[in-house]
Every structure is written in C-alpha cells, then in structure tokens.
Amino acid sequence: MSAVGEAIRNHHQELIHTLTEHVASVVEGRAEADPQVLASFLVDELLPHAIGEERHLYPAVEPLVKAHGQATATMSVDHEFIEGYIRQIQETAQALQGAGDDRSKLEDRLRRLALQLEAVLRVHLEKEERVYLPLFERHLSEDEQQRVLDGMHSAYEE
Ligand SMILES: [Fe+2]
Ligand SMILES: [Fe+2]
Known part of the structure; x- marks a missing residue:
C-alpha cells in the first residue's frame, strides 16, 4: 500500500465513521443529535471529498481501468x-x-x-x-x- 493510498483509505474510514455516528444520533433521537452539525459535516467534508475525487482521482484512474482493470x-x-x-x-x-x-x-x-x-x-x-x-x-x-x-x-x- 502506498502512503497516498493509505491516506485516502484512512480518510474514507474517518468519513464513514463520522457519518455513522451522526446517523446513529439522528436515528436514535439522541439528545445530542444536531441536524446542523450533520449538515455541516456533509457540506464541509463529504462534498469536497467527492468533488476532489471527481476532479483528480477519477481522471487518474480512468485510463488505468481501461488498461489494467x-x-x-x-x-x-x-x-x-x-x-x-x-x-x-x-x-x-x-x-x-x-x-x-x-x-x-x-x-x-x-x-x-x-x-x-x-x-x-x-x-x-x-x-x-x-x-x-x-x-x-x-x-x-x-x-x-x-x-x-x-x-x-x-x-x-x-
Ligand atoms: Fe472516496
Ligand atoms: Fe445489478
């Protein structure tokens, strides 16, 4: 595993972990559940992640899939x-x-x-x-x- 590959996997882990926590709070109706915090996380963290992949990771991967995947x-x-x-x-x-x-x-x-x-x-x-x-x-x-x-x-x- 490369250092960059590991960084991306770790970031994915963080994203899914944070999302799962927020979702559990909202679904279980916990007192600390805050829809604003969830919305901010999505806008500030998840969306830029997807945009960054769309702009940079996917163009790099597209020819690799064609050639090797x-x-x-x-x-x-x-x-x-x-x-x-x-x-x-x-x-x-x-x-x-x-x-x-x-x-x-x-x-x-x-x-x-x-x-x-x-x-x-x-x-x-x-x-x-x-x-x-x-x-x-x-x-x-x-x-x-x-x-x-x-x-x-x-x-x-x-
Ligand atoms: Fe991703
Ligand atoms: Fe299918």
Whole structure:
C-alpha cells in the first residue's frame, strides 16, 4: 500500500465513521443529535471529498481501468453488498417471526437495513441505466441483446 493510498483509505474510514455516528444520533433521537452539525459535516467534508475525487482521482484512474482493470468490478461490489443486505433482511425477518421482548430492536434493524438496501439499489440501478444500457443498446445487435436477456432470465430458474 502506498502512503497516498493509505491516506485516502484512512480518510474514507474517518468519513464513514463520522457519518455513522451522526446517523446513529439522528436515528436514535439522541439528545445530542444536531441536524446542523450533520449538515455541516456533509457540506464541509463529504462534498469536497467527492468533488476532489471527481476532479483528480477519477481522471487518474480512468485510463488505468481501461488498461489494467475491469469497468464492471465496481458494480460487482454493489451486488456483493446487495446480497449481504438480502441475507441480513432474510435473517431479521426470520427472527421477527418468533420474536418476543426483542421485537422492537429487530424492527429497528429491519427498518435500517431496508432503507440502506433501498439507497444502494437506487444508485445501482441508476448506474446500470445511465452507463451500461446506452452502450448495450447502441453497440449490440437485437439478437445479441436478446441472448443476454435470455441468460439473465435463466437465473430465476436456479
Ligand atoms: Fe472516496
Ligand atoms: Fe445489478
């Protein structure tokens, strides 16, 4: 790991840690929860991070992905997370069936997981539709498109 790579990873850790703390305060309705502090963190820390990546990191990475990487790898990471949420929601739904006193805790967990999955899925679908499908439609014949669709449908029969 390079020193710069490590700095970026560490900054990511800080961002997600701080965001998770703020979100927990807001979701749990803690007395110290301050929407203004959350909003300031987002505007002052998270937004410049995204802008900086957009301007400097992505242009540096784009040719590297073309030469050495795989453009769909990030989407496969999304699918890993989606599968993880599905598994956790399934477990929570199962636990709720026989739940007693711990019911409200499980319901909170289910709400949280459902909202997280919804957010991830929304951005995931948008990426497929804005980036992949236009290429797919423009550059593959109708027959090739149909073969892909048939292949996708076979996953429902597994
Ligand atoms: Fe980032
Ligand atoms: Fe997908």
